Amino acid sequence: MKPSLLSSALTAALLTLLACAPAARATALPSVESFFKNPATRATVLSPQGHYVAMVVLMDDGKQVVAIRDTSDLKQATAAITTPIDNQIVGIHWVNENRIGFTLMSDRVEFKGNRDEYAADRNGSNLVHLISGNWTHNQINLGSAMKDRTLTADYAYFDVTHDGSDDILVEKNTWNSTDLHPAQSHLYRLNTRNHALTDIEPGKQPNRALYWLPDPSDVPRVVTAKINGRCISSYRAPDSEQWTELANADCMQSNFAPLFFDGADALYGKADYHGYEALYRMNLKTLQRAPEPTLTVPGFDFRGAPVMNYASKRLLGVHLDSDAVSTVWFDARLKELQKKVDAALPQTINAIACADDCLKAPVVLVKSASDRQPVSYFIYTIATGNVVGLGSVHPDIKPAQMGTRAFYHYTARDGMSIPVYVTLPPGPAKTALPAVVLVHGGPQTRGASWEWDGEAQFLASRGYVVIQPEFRGGTGFGARHFQAGWKQWGQGMQRDLADAALWAEQKGWADPRRVAIMGASYGGYATLMGLIDDPDIFRCGVEWAGVTDIGLMFNTVDDDASEEDLQYGMRTLIGDPDKDTSLFQQYSPLANAARLKQPLLMAHGGQDRRVPPVHARKFRAAVSEGNPNVEFLFYDNEGHGWAHEEDNLDFWNHVEAFLDKNLKTAR
Numbered sequence: 001m002k003p004s005l006l007s008s009a010l011t012a013a014l015l016t017l018l019a020c021a022p023a024a025r026a027t028a029l030p031s032v033e034s035f036f037k038n039p040a041t042r043a044t045v046l047s048p049q050g051h052y053v054a055m056v057v058l059m060d061d062g063k064q065v066v067a068i069r070d071t072s073d074l075k076q077a078t079a080a081i082t083t084p085i086d087n088q089i090v091g092i093h094w095v096n097e098n099r100i101g102f103t104l105m106s107d108r109v110e111f112k113g114n115r116d117e118y119a120a121d122r123n124g125s126n127l128v129h130l131i132s133g134n135w136t137h138n139q140i141n142l143g144s145a146m147k148d149r150t151l152t153a154d155y156a157y158f159d160v161t162h163d164g165s166d167d168i169l170v171e172k173n174t175w176n177s178t179d180l181h182p183a184q185s186h187l188y189r190l191n192t193r194n195h196a197l198t199d200i201e202p203g204k205q206p207n208r209a210l211y212w213l214p215d216p217s218d219v220p221r222v223v224t225a226k227i228n229g230r231c232i233s234s235y236r237a238p239d240s241e242q243w244t245e246l247a248n249a250d251c252m253q254s255n256f257a258p259l260f261f262d263g264a265d266a267l268y269g270k271a272d273y274h275g276y277e278a279l280y281r282m283n284l285k286t287l288q289r290a291p292e293p294t295l296t297v298p299g300f301d302f303r304g305a306p307v308m309n310y311a312s313k314r315l316l317g318v319h320l321d322s323d324a325v326s327t328v329w330f331d332a333r334l335k336e337l338q339k340k341v342d343a344a345l346p347q348t349i350n351a352i353a354c355a356d357d358c359l360k361a362p363v364v365l366v367k368s369a370s371d372r373q374p375v376s377y378f379i380y381t382i383a384t385g386n387v388v389g390l391g392s393v394h395p396d397i398k399p400a401q402m403g404t405r406a407f408y409h410y411t412a413r414d415g416m417s418i419p420v421y422v423t424l425p426p427g428p429a430k431t432a433l434p435a436v437v438l439v440h441g442g443p444q445t446r447g448a449s450w451e452w453d454g455e456a457q458f459l460a461s462r463g464y465v466v467i468q469p470e471f472r473g474g475t476g477f478g479a480r481h482f483q484a485g486w487k488q489w490g491q492g493m494q495r496d497l498a499d500a501a502l503w504a505e506q507k508g509w510a511d512p513r514r515v516a517i518m519g520a521s522y523g524g525y526a527t528l529m530g531l532i533d534d535p536d537i538f539r540c541g542v543e544w545a546g547v548t549d550i551g552l553m554f555n556t557v558d559d560d561a562s563e564e565d566l567q568y569g570m571r572t573l574i575g576d577p578d579k580d581t582s583l584f585q586q587y588s589p590l591a592n593a594a595r596l597k598q599p600l601l602m603a604h605g606g607q608d609r610r611v612p613p614v615h616a617r618k619f620r621a622a623v624s625e626g627n628p629n630v631e632f633l634f635y636d637n638e639g640h641g642w643a644h645e646e647d648n649l650d651f652w653n654h655v656e657a658f659l660d661k662n663l664k665t666a667r
Contacts, residue, residue: 029401029461029462030396030397030398030401030461031396032458032649032652032653032656033396033649034394034396034397035394035397035454035457035458035461035652036454036458036645036648036649036652037058037394037645037649038058038645039056039058039393039394040057040058040391040392040393040394040395041055041056041057041058041377041390041391041392041393041395042055042056042375042393043055043056043089043091043092044056044365044367044377044390045092045093045094045353045365046071046094046353046354046355046361046363046364046365047094047097047122047355048094048096048097048162048164048310048355048356048357049097049355049356049357049361050071050354050355050357050361050362050363050364051070051071051072051097051362052068052069052070052071052078052094052097052122053068053069053071053074053365053379053390054066054067054068054069054092054094054100054122055067055092055377055390055391056089056092057080057391062645063082063083064082064083064088064089065080065081065082065083066080066081066082066083066089066092066100066102067079067080068080068081068100068122069390071362071363071379071381072362074379074388074390078122078123079122079123079124080124081100081102081120081124083102083104083118088104088105088643089102089103089104090103090104090105090115091103091157093157093159093160093168094160095119095160095161095166095167095168095192096164096165096166097122097164098121098122099119099120099121099122099126099166099192100119100120100121100122101117101118101119101130101157101160101168101192102117102118102119103115103116103117103118103157104116104117104118104133105133105643114133114153115131115133115153115156115157116129116131116132116133116134117129117130117131117151117156117157117170118130119166119168119192119193126193128192128193128195129150130150130151130157130168130170130190130192130195131150131151131152131153131155131156131157131170132150132151132152132153133153134153149195150195151170151190151195151197154172154173154174154175155170155171155172155173156170156171156173157169157170158170158171158187158212159214159218161189161218162216162217162218162310162356163217163218165191166191166192166193167189167190167191167192167198168189168190168192169187169188169189169190169200169214169218170187170188170189170190170197171185171186171187171188171212172185172186172188173185174186176563178562178563179560179562179563179564180560180562180609181560181562182210183208183210184207184208184209184210184225185209185210185212186199186201186205186209187200187201187212187214187220188200188201189218200218200219200220201220202241203241203242203243204241205223205243206223206225206232206234206243207225207227208225208226208227209223209224209225209234210223210224210225210226211223211224211225213258213259213260213261214261215238215261215264215313216261216263216264216308216310216313217238217264217313219238221235221236221237221238221261221267222234222235222246222258222267223243224257224258226251226564227564228564228567228568229250229251229252229564229567229568229569229572230248230249230250230251231247231248231249231250231251231255231257232245232247232248233245233246233247233248233256233257233258234246235258235267235284235287237284238264244287246258246287251568251569252569252572252573254270254271254272254277254479255271255272256269256270256271256280256282256289257269257270257271259279259306260306260308260315261313262281262306262313262314262315263313263314264284264313265283265284265285266281266282266283266284267281267282267284268280268281268282268294268306268315269282270301270302271289271293272479273293273296275478275479275480276296276297276298276299276300276301276302276478276479277301277302278293278294278295278296278297278302279293279294279295279296279302279304279318280293280294281294295318295320295328297320297322299322299477299478300321300322300323300476300477300478301475301476301477301478302320303320303321303446303476304318304319304320304321304328305318305319306318306319307319307327307329307334307352307353307354307358309331309354309356309357309358309359310356310357311356311357311359311360312359315330316329316330316331316334316354316358316359317329317330317331317334318330319351321446321449323407323419323449323450324349324407324449324450324451325349325351325449325450325451326349327351327352331359333359334352334354334358334359337352337364337382338350338352340380340385341364341366341380344380344385344387345366345368345378345387347370347373347399348368348369348370348373348376349368349369349370349451350366350367350368351366351367351368352364352365352366352380353365353366353367361382362381362382362383363379363380363381363382364379364380364382365377365378365379365380366378366379366380366387369451369452370399370451370452371402371403371404371405371423371450371451371452371453372399372400372402372403372404372405372452372457373397373399373402373452374392374393374394374397374452374454375392375393375451375452376389376390376391376392376393377389377390377391377392378390394454397457400426401426401461402426402457402460402461403423403424403425403426403456403457403460403461403466404423404424404426405421405422405423405450405453405456406421406422406424406450407419407420407421407450408420408421408422410469410499410500410503411499411503412472412492412495412496412499413495413499414492414495416472416481416484416496418469418470418471418472418496418499418500419469419470419477420467420468420469420470420500420503421447421448421449421450421453421456421467421468421470422465422466422467422468422504422509423453423456423457423459423460423465423466423468424460424465424509425460425461425462425463425464425465426460426461431508431509432508432509432510432511433463433464433465433509433510433511433514434463434464434465434510434511434514434515434516434659434663434664435464435465435466435467435501435504435509435510435511435514435515435516436459436464436465436466436467436515436516436517436518436659436663437467437468437469437497437500437501437515437516437517437518437530437538438455438456438459438466438467438468438518438519438523439468439469439471439497439517439518439519439522439523439526439527439530440468440470440474440519440522440523441519441520441521441522441523441524442474442475442521442522443471443473443474443485443493443522443526444473444474444475444482444485444573445474445475445476446470446474446475446476447468447469447470447474448468448470453468456468458652459659462656462659462660462664463664464516464659464663464664465504465509465510467500467501467504467510469496469497469500471485471493471496471497471500472484472485472488472492472493472496473485473486473488473492473493473573485573486572486573487572487573487574487575487580487583489525489550489574489575489587490529490533490586490587490588491587493526494526494529494530494533494587497517497526497530498530498533498534498537498538501515501517501534501537501538502537512537513539514539514663514664515537515538515539516538516539516540516541516542516659516662516663517530517531517538517541518541518542518543518655519542519543519546520543520544520545520546520641521545521546521547521610521611521640522546522547523543523546524543524544524545524546524547524548524611525543525546525547525548525589527541527542527543527546528541528543528546528548528589528596528600528619529587529589529592531596531598531600532589532592532593532595532596535595535597535598538598539598539599539662539663540598540599540600540601540658540659540662540663541598541599541600541601542600542601542603542655542658542659543600543601543602543603544602544603544604544633544641544651545603545604545605545608545610545611545640545641546589546602546604546611546615546616547589547611547615548588548589548590548615548616548618548619549584549588549589549590549591549615549618549619550574550575550584550587550588551577551581551584551585551588552590552612552614552615552618553570553574554566554570554577555577556612556614558609558612559609559610559611559612560609560610589619590615590618590619590622593619593622593623593625593626594622594623594625594626596623596627597626597627598627598629599629599630599631599658599661599662600623600627600629600630600631601630601631601633601654601655601658602616602619602620602630602631602632602633603632603633603634603635603651603654604616604633604634604635605634605635605636605637605638605639605640605641605642606634606635606636606637606638607636607637607638607639608638608639608640609639609640610639610640611640613634616632616634620632629662631654631658633650633651633654635647635650635651
């Protein structure tokens with residue numbers, strides 16, 4: 001089915017949907033659907049000059065719509081573009097003020113090159129299919145004149161351009177004979193009207209170039225490769241074909257990592273500052289980094305996104321994430337504008353998104369959220385201060401029914417300070433409540449932030465204290481915190497989770513007799529090991545997409561880990577499959593399945609390539625021999641997580657029933 005203009009009746013329905021969230025009784029328990037239905041409004045983006053706003057809206061019949069509205073008259077929907085119901089819109093982006101692009105996942109199970117790219121004028125006309133994510137269909141076009149046809153699935157959308165043209169940037173990926181993920185890529189400009197493909201990479205690019213960074217003029221200037229465990233960044237001047245090595249270091253060690261440009265002559269990146277990553281500026285004329293950082297975040301590694309003014313090609317500010325999100329403005333006018341927006345929306349943290357010329361646009365887009373309120377979008381008119389709501393991700397959620405979240409630190413048994421987020425159930429403060437230790441995946445990632453967390457708030461709405469430890473081995477809290485988790489699966493990382501539960505009990509929040517552990521991916525692994533190693537702490541557990549055997553991560557043929565990861569990164573972070581075999585056995589749930597006696601809910605996707613289903617099948621068979629209280633959910637058409645709404649709802653309904661039975665009333 002081709003995207004098309006929406007009928008006037010459907011447009012009216014869209015406006016009604018955006019204007020009015022369904023009413024709910026304040027006393028009713030919020031439903032599973034209110035947390036885990038597909039987002040009602042999302043992927044909201046402002047046009048380059050700020051005259052239009054586009055967003056993905058979910059209609060009552062389940063269809064997704066790219067809705068476009070005039071920011072000077074938000075009561076009128078200027079257009080809405082429909083897409084095939086079976087295809088998920090994973091991104092929208094303005095090509096220029098009159099043209100918009102959108103990316104569809106042609107199969108909701110992620111695999112190489114399964115994304116379709118379209119572009120259309122903002123009224124829905126002049127639709128062009130730019131990239132086909134269907135590999136079977138692409139066989140017809142192999143060897144054809146690609147400038148005249150839909151590109152094959154080895155191409156992918158990369159970014160918009162900022163020159164007002166009809167072009168976007170696309171990358172052509174190349175795979176080796178073994179890996180699921182690309183081995184290298186090459187950038188082109190693609191005209192969204194006539195398919196014209198223009199090579200913008202002169203000369204020979206660096207070996208295994210994969211992670212590209214264009215400057216504000218859309219010229220690729222920096223690229224990073226991973227080779228034999230080293231991250232190698234290369235740079236070239238705007239009109240040169242010569243690449244110069246900018247950084248070359250072990251990928252596991254902190255070094256200058258390029259992030260974004262400021263004008264033509266300055267590059268910003270992350271580098272170490274007293275044990276934490278900070279934002280540094282590098283002069284590209286001299287290739288010298290400034291002696292002092294531009295921005296530090298005490299107690300946190302720098303994690304942020306730039307706010308650029310593409311008209312002047314200058315950096316205006318940085319959206320920052322520490323314990324919560326915030327914005328640091330370098331431009332005085334936008335700093336004042338932030339104050340006005342915050343005064344108009346005082347109950348939330350408000351992130352301002354600008355048009356390409358942020359200082360001249362008539363409006364800004366505001367993304368608002370709090371610990372108790374899901375993301376909502378607003379248009380703020382600069383001249384008048386008028387604020388108009390566009391919609392919420394989850395409009396049925398009532399903040400008064402949500403719990404409060406706070407950021408703390410607790411001391412692990414070896415004296416290390418561990419960050420943690422705690423969500424308390426709504427209502428008057430109570431002590432000794434049932435609790436859930438919710439473990440993030442990765443594990444080498446940042447787990448949470450203060451803002452709305454649907455999983456945590458769902459559990460809190462059911463009366464559970466939710467504890468989310470940022471255990472050692474995760475990123476975002478300095479090099480010492482990260483490196484303390486190396487080769488600590490089932491050991492120091494696991495003990496941090498048990499210590500989090502004990503800390504919450506000491507605070508008077510958690511009932512020692514009613515603590516569960518749950519999580520996905522690495523969090524699933526940690527759930528199983530928590531039940532095995534700490535049966536006196538964890539009464540029951542829920543795991544999904546979890547690793548059950550460390551050894552399987554290194555020798556399963558349908559795993560998506562690259563050879564680079566298997567030979568270098570994973571050996572540093574997890575261990576050596578040749579030298580650490582005994583440790584892998586000692587700290588693998590599968591080898592210890594007979595010790596797990598508590599109630600367990602397991603779930604896995606049949607198309608999971610990150611943690612293939614063999615993990616779940618083997619562990620289920622082993623644990624069920626001595627444990628009659630194991631429930632198992634298997635979703636044939638899911639990957640590493642739940643992309644289909646019906647599966648997501650089914651899973652969380654099972655979670656609610658499982659915890660009701662095995663935790664809430666258990667004594």
